[in-house]
Amino acid sequence: MDRYENAIIRCHEVTKFYPVGDGVFALQNVHLVVYPGEFVLLEGPSGSGKTTLLNILGGIDRPSHGEVIMKGRKFSRMSEDDLALLRRKDLGFVFQFFNLIPELTAWENIAFPLRIAGVAPGEIHERVANLLSRLHLEGRANHYPVELSGGEQQRVAIGRALAPKPSLILADEPTGNLDSKTAREVMELFRDFNRIDGQTFVVASHACEFEEYATRVVKLRDGRIME
């Protein structure tokens, strides 16, 4: 019971229904609990509801039914600004298409969430420099996203997600836009941060080849958790 209460995030009977045509259930009665230090791999084919589940876990999307609770706070009772403040502190996102801000350099992209959170400049400098080093991006700090390769862009995006030291990082197909070698490098980075720093990850992927990196694999099919 104690462990359940200490979960980072819990979702109860989450259903997402899209009223398109005859209606589509993207998720049906999904129950998922993520504990600190876990590396959860959400695995399933395209259309199985992985992205929808991640978006609901991150407060980007709202469920049609059910509840998401993080640190004792119910998402359904939180405003957009409350969710933004929660994400700023406790949630990091890594997207398939990187979603870096093109007008900012790699250094500035990583520092951005810290700046808007009001972290002291000295600490920002320290954290960003450390992340750039661990992500092997020291020489690319002052490059803009267009000047970086796909793998480098994704590493910057990981740095941005990690910078605020969130409780949970949600990664949606982080390797989907990378070649297999770079994809493995990204997954190894996730594993390193998980093992060394105890960082909790929920990573969505359609490929089962990454199961070896995860501490738990959750399989989704047609919006339902299979195992």
Add this chain to the structure above:
Amino acid sequence: MLDFPLLAARELRANSTRVTAALIAVSIAAFSLVGYRAVLSGYPQGFAAEIRALAGGEILIFSGIDLLTPGSGLEMEWRPWKGRPWQSYLEYYLPDLPSRGYLAFPGTPEWAPLNLDEIARKIREIPGVAAAIPYYSLPCYVETSRGKFEAILRARDPAFETDLYSMSEYVTDGRLWNEGQQEAIVPVFQGKAIAGVQAGETFQLVLPAPGAIPGEVDWTRCVEFTLRSSGQYDMSRRLREAGVPGGGRGVPTGGRVPAPEAPPTFEWDRPEIMVTERVFRSMCARAGWRELACYQLAVRVDKMAMVKVVARAVRDALRGRYAVFTVPELGEIRVAGSPAPVALSDTKLVMLVLTYVLSGTIVCGSVYVMISQSRRKIGLLRVVGATSRQIAVYVYSLMLWVFLVGSAIGLVPGECLRFLDWLGSELPISAFLKAALADVGLAFGAAVLVSLVMGSSVVAVASRLPCAEVLARGQV
């Protein structure tokens, strides 16, 4: 917070083509602001030249009229109008005055002769004031073989007949008076001299004696003078030739005799028979006027471009105890062909506000397009933790940058213009610097104000965009 202005600046740099139109619009608005303050506070030198020559200056000061001013908490009182048209030009500015009276603060002086010493003391030090010329006049009528005609006898000091103010410019037949001679110049309306008096012809002029009440005249004790017309003057010839429509009210003088033969065609066609001040004084002395009352003072300025500024300063110096008007205001009215001589609202100010509103609309439109095309980016900012307030800061930053940079661009030529204007003046450099600083403050202040007010609608749209926008397809 600092990252949003930085991000906005970089976003604008990346969209420089899109914001160019907005920058041009804002720079024009800022330039207009400086131009409005620096140059258009006055008039071109030749503007309203006729009426300035007739009045003898650019600014007129009248006695005892306290115009209703907004923002005053004091109770005002209604007063009947006791002035006479021959005493001053005030009724051209306030045509309803004789019929409606006027409002004044309790305790302020009634319509009475001006205290010239007091006024001179107060306005002497005002920069831009070149001279002050009192207006001395009396009602009279002209008697010829063709009948009696109502008119105004006016004194002109030949010492003040200089350059822009000389009546010789408007003499159509004959010449100006000779000092020391019993000579006069007579006005021409629609090509006809008053009472048909030709140059070189003599005519009889009847002056009343002073009345029992100050400011009133006594027509029962008249004195007749014989004057020789040295010439005729026509203040409206050039305007008529230029096709400017006339249509004045005519100028009653308070006498008993009907109006002149040919009615005045322009508001400022006054039936003034002009003599030198020395002749005027000797005639008045013979008619029993021991002291000459002055109800109007014309102020000359160093530069026409400073007329409004000097008028404001004069108004401030006299602290609302006198009515102060710029002479060219009536020129504007006449040129506009307005049938009623009412003071115009400050159309330049209205144009300036419209320019800012237009530039604000262009900036808001440009920023709105940028926001519409950056919905995914705003969604991303929300995902990484930006609140709606921070999004508002971001959007306001976009607009403020455009306004501030545009204003700075517009201020450069504007201040060059002001500098040239200053070079042609006799003002100290500190006056230029003070005015330039005020320009900068006003331009940036207006930029912030317009951004905040007009940008609020764009901010409202942007700050309500949900973080789910990040899921949209396309580039950030």
